Amino acid sequence: MDILESYCSFIRGLREKEKTLNEQKQQRDNSIIQAYNQMVQKLKERKDHLLSESQQIHNETFEEIQTERDRVFADVDELSAACDRAEQELQQGWVEFLGQQTTLTGVVGKYREKAAPTPVQTQPAVFQPTDTPVPVLGHVRVQSLPSAPIPAAPASRGTGHHHGNHRLRLHQSLDLKRIFKPRGRGHHCGYQWQGEPQSQYHRTTFGTSGSGPGQFYSPSGVTVSDESEIFVADRDNQRIQVFTLQGAFVRQFPTVVPSEEKIKPEDMALDGEGNLWVVGRTESAHCAVQYNKQGRVRRKFDLQQTGWFRGVAVDTRRNHILITQTTGDCGNQHGEVLVFTPDGTLVGTVGQQQGMKNPRHITVDREGNILVSDCRNNCIHVYNKDGQFMFPFGGEGRGKGQLWGPSGICTDRAGNIIVADQGNRRVEMFDKTGKFLKHITTDMGWPCAVAMAPQGQLVVTDIENHTVSIFPTY
Known part of the structure; x- marks a missing residue:
């Protein structure tokens, strides 16, 4: 009977250890998930900040280009209107037209003395990811703890895996060049303006x-x-x-x-x-x-x-x-x-x-x-x-x-x-x-x-x- 009781006591001990192990695993997994969620939240906040900064830079540069385009279009309109009037005068009598000082010659003379528009200079804004990897969430280790003796328990042997060298990296850089990229063409008074704004709506x-x-x-x-x-x-x-x-x-x-x-x-x-x-x-x-x-x-x-x-x-x-x-x-x-x-x-x-x-x-x-x-x-x-x-x-x-x-x-x-x-x-x-x-x-x-x-x-x-x-x- 003493022998049977010792074996039953051993079984009860194993059951208690299984229960304890399951509880420890659940607590450990919850801690890992909590650490992960906190890190994801920080990354999301950083991502939103970078995207907002990128959009602001884009809007400022695009506004500069729009302003310069509108200024040049005003000049184009004036030249185009002068060409139209000259054409009408030619149709009325080209011989007289060639011998007169016309609106066209005046406008052309004005623009010959005027400096041609210069390209808008923009500096590209580039996103450069840091070389530092994302911090490791933590480590899972098997700790060596003294265990209470259990009757008739065999000597135990255990091994553990160390995951501290496994790192999560952000591999690729996100190139956010601040450039004005042509996609289509618009027609204006016989001239073509290349480049149109991309969507301003987040999607x-x-x-x-x-x-x-x-x-x-x-x-x-x-x-x-x-x-x-x-x-x-x-x-x-x-x-x-x-x-x-x-x-x-x-x-x-x-x-x-x-x-x-x-x-x-x-x-x-x-x-x-x-x-x-x-x-x-x-x-x-x-x-x-x-x-x-x-x-x-x-x-x-x-x-x-x-x-x-x-x-x-x-x-x-x-x-x-x-x-x-x-x-x-x-x-x-x-x-x-x-x-x-x-x-x-x-x-x-x-x-x-x-x-x-x-x-x-x-x-x-x-x-x-x-x-x-x-x-x-x-x-x-x-x-x-x-x-x-x-x-x-x-x-x-x-x-x-x-x-x-x-x-x-x-x-x-x-x-x-x-x-x-x-x-x-x-x-x-x-x-x-x-x-x-x-x-x-x-x-x-x-x-x-x-x-x-x-x-x-x-x-x-x-x-x-x-x-x-x-x-x-x-």
Whole structure:
């Protein structure tokens, strides 16, 4: 009995030691996590400070360049006006003109004596990371402590690992050169001004090229629900992905039709009941499919097969589905907007009389007006709620208010029009009359689709970089 009791006492001792070890590990792990969180917080605060400092330097330099540009433009305007007047005088009688002292000769003489504008000198501001590594969080060591004797306990042997030499480093430097980098060109009085400001809005960008959750192959369409969920048409992955407004992945579902065949989704829009209308194509057919928000097919109708991209919007007032369509070959394109009821009945067309060539994306504003981007004509067509043509705006070019291959289009709460100016690699804002207001960003890869969230955030897909960007309320 004494022997049995000694063994039972040994077992009880092991159990107590296991309990103690588990408690010690939990306390140790909590201490590691606490130290990590404190260090991360300090790094985040330092990062925010550096970014703020970088933005301030950028704004100051950019303001200098803008001031110098405006001064030179004033001179260009004066010279250009003199040239125009001289041309008019020549048309009235060139013989008399050559023998007279004209406004042009006076202006030219003035500028011959005036020093030419000198380039703006800027000093690059560069971020230089410190060579000192991030401090080590701490060390985990096995301490040698005297242990109480346990009956019949065998001699124990232990080893420990020392992690003190494992260091976390910041490997790469972040080059924050303060330079004025040209991206596009604007036209002014026959002269070209190179360089436009990049986005002044801080944004969240997520996504990479791939087929995993949060990755994309050609994100061609986007819309945002009333619950602030972002739906992205991941075209070449043949699926819809859903994200939060912070860019966190929520769920995904394949874009299939009732025959279980997958389609490549090109564009999509939400209807008044919160269902998702998707236009796309299979290997053998083109169609419009209605899904619920979890991806279950509710209905479908077929579309004419064409070789061109389609956009879709929903007129929630009339419960009409509006789909863009382009027919013909590259040299003879014809575009229009088809208006359907949800069961696929064609009830009308829009835009046949305005020479629409290649309509891409489409949206319906709060007043029921229909806005269509025409990629081939480099403009936006605006129609009223009854489909009557109102006006176009845009026009081919790289200057302010001009467009080059416009694609995605949406409106904000004030009625302003946001356009993905694809060929110019930028996103533009116009007022409801088509007057240019500002660049939202000029540093996109290939902006495709745009959508406005309920709180005013702007969501933009980039099919070149396979990313989605969220711009805050502006």
